[in-house]
Amino acid sequence: MAERTWETIESGTPDPMPFMHPVMKKNYGKWVFHNHPKPGVLYHRAENGDEIWTVKAGTQRQMDHYTIRKLADIADQFADGFVRFTTRSNIEYMVSDKNKVEPLIKTLTDNGFPVGGTANSVSMIAHTQGWLHCDIPGTDASGAVKALMDELYHEFTHCEMPNRVKMSTSCCEINCGGQADIAIVIQHTKPPKINHDLVANVCERPSVVARCPVAAIRPALVNGKPSLEVDEKKCICCGACFPPCPPMQINDPEHSKFAIWVGGKNANARAKPTFHKLVAAGLPNNPPRWPEVSQVVKKILNVYKDDAHSWERLSDWVERIGWPAFFEKTGLPFTKYHIDNWRGSRSSLNASTHIRF
Numbered sequence: 001m002a003e004r005t006w007e008t009i010e011s012g013t014p015d016p017m018p019f020m021h022p023v024m025k026k027n028y029g030k031w032v033f034h035n036h037p038k039p040g041v042l043y044h045r046a047e048n049g050d051e052i053w054t055v056k057a058g059t060q061r062q063m064d065h066y067t068i069r070k071l072a073d074i075a076d077q078f079a080d081g082f083v084r085f086t087t088r089s090n091i092e093y094m095v096s097d098k099n100k101v102e103p104l105i106k107t108l109t110d111n112g113f114p115v116g117g118t119a120n121s122v123s124m125i126a127h128t129q130g131w132l133h134c135d136i137p138g139t140d141a142s143g144a145v146k147a148l149m150d151e152l153y154h155e156f157t158h159c160e161m162p163n164r165v166k167m168s169t170s171c172c173e174i175n176c177g178g179q180a181d182i183a184i185v186i187q188h189t190k191p192p193k194i195n196h197d198l199v200a201n202v203c204e205r206p207s208v209v210a211r212c213p214v215a216a217i218r219p220a221l222v223n224g225k226p227s228l229e230v231d232e233k234k235c236i237c238c239g240a241c242f243p244p245c246p247p248m249q250i251n252d253p254e255h256s257k258f259a260i261w262v263g264g265k266n267a268n269a270r271a272k273p274t275f276h277k278l279v280a281a282g283l284p285n286n287p288p289r290w291p292e293v294s295q296v297v298k299k300i301l302n303v304y305k306d307d308a309h310s311w312e313r314l315s316d317w318v319e320r321i322g323w324p325a326f327f328e329k330t331g332l333p334f335t336k337y338h339i340d341n342w343r344g345s346r347s348s349l350n351a352s353t354h355i356r357f
């Protein structure tokens with residue numbers, strides 16, 4: 001049978017073998033242990049004594065080709081040309097020669113790529129596309145991440161947190177992003193404004209009606225033209241109607257805000273996975289540095305760093321001290337927006353597959 005080549009596969013996960021460092025390929029499934037000699041570096045030993053070091057550095061994720069060429073040149077010089085990117089947009093170099101590890105770290109640092117993000121550090125923030133690529137963002141996730149990571153540089157390059165801190169940023173309320181110890185998510189606070197002149201030309205109305213999770217959208221005739229209307233009392237301002245129907249504009253410089261959620265975790269380690277919970281809402285969407293968001297995130301991180309026991313993830317810490325103590329210690333105001341546990345969702349959520357008219 002002809003060997004499958006990665007070039008011909010256009011979907012799914014590509015075969016990792018062609019991209020793997022020869023030492024990793026040779027010892028696939030035969031690694032005995034790994035340890036963490038210093039921030040940003042992992043050491044792996046194989047059964048036959050082969051060794052390899054992983055050196056992790058932060059990148060800005062959205063890079064011009066000069067930057068990518070620079071990173072590739074560094075790989076040619078120190079890592080036999082092999083790299084990989086992590087889900088948090090860190091770059092990892094695999095180095096089989098111990099003598100190249102420190103020169104690689106120096107070269108990366110001198111070129112502005114901080115080495116770190118391993119073990120109990122604050123790793124790079126997993127984030128979404130923002131204004132550059134997506135057609136529905138209410139903010140620029142990449143920009144907010146850059147501004148925040150500039151302020152968390154020390155926490156990336158040092159391992160001083162009680163446990164790993166994974167963060168995410170999402171530039172709409174409904175799509176990318178994900179569970180994280182601290183998640184920064186856009187928050188719309190007003191229902192969409194409908195441009196009735198465009199709806200009939202641009203939107204497939206039944207799909208838009210079906211999109212709404214609380215059945216707040218109905219077809220309507222406006223000025224003799226087929227359009228849509230929103231029951232604003234029901235609308236939860238989620239923004240789900242905007243992607244299939246851009247004339248239902250929900251992004252707004254004043255009313256699209258930021259919210260911070262805390263305590264999410266995908267891993268099964270030590271405790272079961274958890275959903276993050278809302279802890280701060282209505283923060284201004286304030287480019288280019290989003291100082292109000294940074295301030296709240298840093299406040300949470302500082303209190304967690306001082307108060308949590310070793311190896312407690314953020315969710316474990318909150319579980320131990322309780323949410324009232326979390327709000328007390330962080331000084332974040334506890335408001336009526338924090339207590340909706342969706343008990344009413346059976347009657348309000350649009351759980352049916354039928355399209356309603």
Ligand code: SF4
Nearest residue numbers: 129134137172175176
């Ligand atoms: S989070 Fe939403 S707006 Fe941002 S890139 Fe993903 S789909 Fe687009």
Ligand code: SF4
Nearest residue numbers: 212235236238239241
């Ligand atoms: S989809 Fe979301 S934003 Fe649009 S009308 Fe329904 S609840 Fe409101």
